[in-house]
Amino acid sequence: MPVERTILATSGGVRRGERTFFEFSELTDFAVELAGVTGRAPRLCTVSTAVGDNPFVLHALSEAAKIAGYDHTHLQLFEMPNVADQAEHLLAQDVVWVMGGSVANLLAVWRVHGLDDAMRAAWEAGVVLTGVSAGSICWHSGGTTDSFGADLQPITNGLGLLPYGNGVHYDGEARRRPLMQRLVADGALPESYCTDDGAGILYRGTEFAEAVSELDGAGAYHLVRDSDVAVETALPIRRL
Template identity: 25%
Template sequence: MIAIGGGEIRYDETLAIDKEIVLAANKEVPEILFIPTASGEPQGYVESIQKLYGQKLGCKVKTLYLLNNQTSSDEAREMILNTDIIYVGGGNTKRMLQVWKQYSVDKSLKEAYEKGVVLSGLSAGSICWFESGQSDSNTYEQGVKSPYIRLKALGLIPGLHCPHYNEDNRLEEFDKMVQESSEVGIAIENNCAIDFKSDEFRIIKSDKSSKAYRIYKVEDNLIHDELTNINEYKSIDRLFNIN
């Protein structure tokens, strides 16, 4: 499972990470299923994935369309379970999770995880694998905009997750979320990813300056452990065990 913090795929910003996703399938010509629900399934995004993973990285690319009743729950499950790689695109995480539930995609993705399908994604496609995550919000409370909300996700990885940690004021807002909870926060900047394999993890970067962090609370203090230079697989306990 490879969770990417962010980056523009149309400009090949995550190319080094994308190559690792393809290698993880361990097949000469892997099949990848793109799920663009979060962004509203725009054709331009589909074409960018086709160009990157199809033309450049040599995969057979398929797209799972869920909006406008284009696919049944059974058809979605069949596509999800009969592929080598799943790549979930970025966009509106809340809307994506709501649509997934309608088509039982959340359950099918958990089946794919158990089956050993490579799971990956960027932004919303990174949040979805965690227990919960920081997502954009358009809600207003007492006239003041709340830029981010906390969403419960699929729970395949424990902890609270923040992609795009180096964008806008996400750092400050995510740190508040961690401060208010007893959970470990996993923050990933753009052009950086965490590769989870069995009970281990490592960091993959397409930009050497990009970083990932483990954030947790000790009494009233917030601790930021930089994970950036973990190139070899380490025990996942290093992420979630703070004792």
């Protein structure tokens, strides 16, 4: 039976906790469910390259994983990798969850350390890949980012595991939607999938499978180019 390659790309999955700074929310729970683990705690590895492996974030995510009951590790690249073999470490996981932040920096640092190839190997082996914001855009060909400053700019050198553009925070940041539409209309980005805050897109292999949400009213959208115009279609979405 062939391995199923799975990505859940989201604008959510983590929130402020009641007694901890962070707690994982329904989108991350769904990603763990997709891994199909039974009889033991799910192995979840968090990756916070996009915030420079900020120690506070590492601690907060570790707390969130503990209260969720996950067997948690964190893959760090600053100041040096914390594991000897990154690919081996990722292949031992059920889920890899990537934190938001600077997607431009994330991609550059991953490539320096060969983590781009390790992520592809994990995906091809059936490890579920997921994350929020930068941790969503990274799997695609590109999207919109504030990595370079307050004015949003395109990013077009994503890992390309998925042959689409990706728009995050589609309803949460006013400039995201018009820029995504312009980039698709101009051909700078290909066909794209976009998520409101609290929504996610599930891909099986490289194909769209479904849109899901952890917040009432959160939407997901499909953008295609037609005669130099971006045509946006709201996708049916399942509330988790």
